[in-house]
Amino acid sequence: MRIRINKWMGMFFLALVVIEMGDLKMAAQSRHDPLQVLGISEDQIWNGITVSDDGRIFVNFPAISPRPIQAVGEIGADKRSHPYPGGDWNSWEPSKPVEHAFVGTNSVRIGPDGALWVVDTGSPSFGKEVLPNATKIVKIDLSTNTVSRVYPLGSDVVKSKSYIDDIRFHGETAYLTDAGVPGILVLDLTTGKVRRVLDHDPSTTGTRVIKVNGEVLLGPDGKPLMQHADQMEVTPDGQWLYFQPLAGPMSRIATRWLDDPGIQPGELSTKVEPWFNTGSLGGTAIDSNGDLYLEDLNTSSILKLTPDRKLSIVFHDARLHWVDAPWIQDGWLYLPEAQLDRAAQFHQQQSKVQWPLHLYRLRLAALPNAQPHHAQ
Numbered sequence: 001m002r003i004r005i006n007k008w009m010g011m012f013f014l015a016l017v018v019i020e021m022g023d024l025k026m027a028a029q030s031r032h033d034p035l036q037v038l039g040i041s042e043d044q045i046w047n048g049i050t051v052s053d054d055g056r057i058f059v060n061f062p063a064i065s066p067r068p069i070q071a072v073g074e075i076g077a078d079k080r081s082h083p084y085p086g087g088d089w090n091s092w093e094p095s096k097p098v099e100h101a102f103v104g105t106n107s108v109r110i111g112p113d114g115a116l117w118v119v120d121t122g123s124p125s126f127g128k129e130v131l132p133n134a135t136k137i138v139k140i141d142l143s144t145n146t147v148s149r150v151y152p153l154g155s156d157v158v159k160s161k162s163y164i165d166d167i168r169f170h171g172e173t174a175y176l177t178d179a180g181v182p183g184i185l186v187l188d189l190t191t192g193k194v195r196r197v198l199d200h201d202p203s204t205t206g207t208r209v210i211k212v213n214g215e216v217l218l219g220p221d222g223k224p225l226m227q228h229a230d231q232m233e234v235t236p237d238g239q240w241l242y243f244q245p246l247a248g249p250m251s252r253i254a255t256r257w258l259d260d261p262g263i264q265p266g267e268l269s270t271k272v273e274p275w276f277n278t279g280s281l282g283g284t285a286i287d288s289n290g291d292l293y294l295e296d297l298n299t300s301s302i303l304k305l306t307p308d309r310k311l312s313i314v315f316h317d318a319r320l321h322w323v324d325a326p327w328i329q330d331g332w333l334y335l336p337e338a339q340l341d342r343a344a345q346f347h348q349q350q351s352k353v354q355w356p357l358h359l360y361r362l363r364l365a366a367l368p369n370a371q372p373h374h375a376q
Contacts (some may be wrong), residue, residue, distance in 0.1 A: 036360060037358050039359030040080065044061045046061050046336050047340060050110045051329045053110075056142065058075070058084065060073075061073070063105070063125050064340070072085070072105055084145070089101055099133055100150070103120055103122050103124055104120060106119050106121050106166070109167055120136050120138060121163055122136065136152050151189075151192050153187075153194055166230070170259070173189065174187040175232060177230055183201070186258055204245065206230075212321075219346065231281055233292060240255065248278035251273060252273050279296060281296065286328070289307075299316065300317065302333070302362075331365055332364065334361045337359070
C-alpha cells in the first residue's frame with residue numbers, strides 16, 4: 001500500500017511540476033511581451049487615452065452605434081472603465097439637455113495645467129448633424145473630480161456637419177481640428193473666444209481614401225470615407241503645429257500665425273508648409289525630442305518621424321488594429337486599440353469588432369532598432 005501511495009503522490013507532484021512550469025512559461029512570455037495590457041473593454045469602443053502625472057488613466061468612447069454606456073471613463077484596478085466624472089455627465093439621452101452632459105465625445109487629454117480636457121463633438125452619432133449648443137470643451141479638475149469650466153463652441157465656428165476631433169495646447173491657447181468640415185478652431189482659454197481658421201484650406205481638406213490593412217474604408221453610405229483635419233501635435237518648444245487630414249499628407253504652421261487674430265485668411269493660408277507625405281494614421285503623439293510617433297493604419301505599425309523628416313518603422317504588431325490617439329508619458333507609449341473600421345456603422349450595422357479591446361503600453365526605450373520606412 002505504501003508503494004501505491006508513493007506512486008500516486010509522485011504522479012501528483014509531477015503534475016504540479018508540469019503545471020508550474022507551464023505557468024512559469026506563460027509568465028515568462030508575458031514578461032517578454034512588449035505590449036503590456038492596462039485596460040480591457042468587452043462591449044464599448046474607445047478611441048482615446050490620457051494619463052495624469054499621478055498615473056490615473058482616462059479614456060473616452062465615441063458615439064458609434066450602438067450608443068456607448070459611458071462617454072468618458074477612468075480605468076480602475078480591475079482594468080475596466082468606470083464612468084467619470086459622475087453626476088449627469090455620462091447619462092445623456094436624446095431629448096435631454098445637452099449643455100452639461102456628454103453627447104458625443106471624441107478626445108480626452110491631460111492639459112499642461114494638469115486638468116482633464118474633454119472634446120464633445122455635439123453629434124449624437126457618427127455622421128449625424130451636431131445638436132444646438134451641444135458642441136463644447138469640458139475642463140475637469142482632477143483634485144475635486146468636478147467640472148470646473150465648459151467652453152461652448154457656437155454655430156459661428158461649428159457647422160452642422162462639423163466633427164470636432166482633437167485638442168492640443170500652446171500657452172493659453174487651444175487648437176482643435178474639425179474632421180467633418182475642414183478647418184481648425186483656435187480657442188482662447190482665458191476669454192473663451194473661438195476663431196475658425198484654415199476653413200476649407202487644402203491643408204485641412206481630406207482628399208485621399210482611408211486604407212486599413214490594404215482595404216479602403218467605406219462609410220455608412222457605401223462610398224469611401226473622407227476625414228478632414230484630424231491629427232495634430234504642437235512641438236515641444238511650442239513654435240509649430242503639425243496637422244493633417246486622417247489620410248494625410250501632413251502640414252505644419254507656426255503657432256504665432258495661428259495665435260494672431262488679425263491675420264487675414266488668405267495670408268494665413270500662405271503660412272502653411274507641406275511637411276511629410278504621410279498615409280492613413282489612427283493617431284499621433286510627440287515626445288520631448290520632437291519625434292512624432294504615428295500609428296499607421298495600413299500596416300498596424302508604429303512609425304517615427306524625426307524633426308529632420310526621417311521616417312522609420314519602430315514597432316509592428318497585428319494587435320494594434322486602428323490604434324487611435326496614443327499618449328506618451330514617462331518613457332511609455334500608451335496605445336488604445338480601437339478597431340474603428342470594424343464598427344457596425346461601416347458594415348451594414350453588423351459589428352466586426354473582435355472583442356475584447358485592449359489598452360496597451362509600450363516602453364519606448366525597448367523599441368528595436370528603427371528600420372527605414374517609405375510613405376505610401
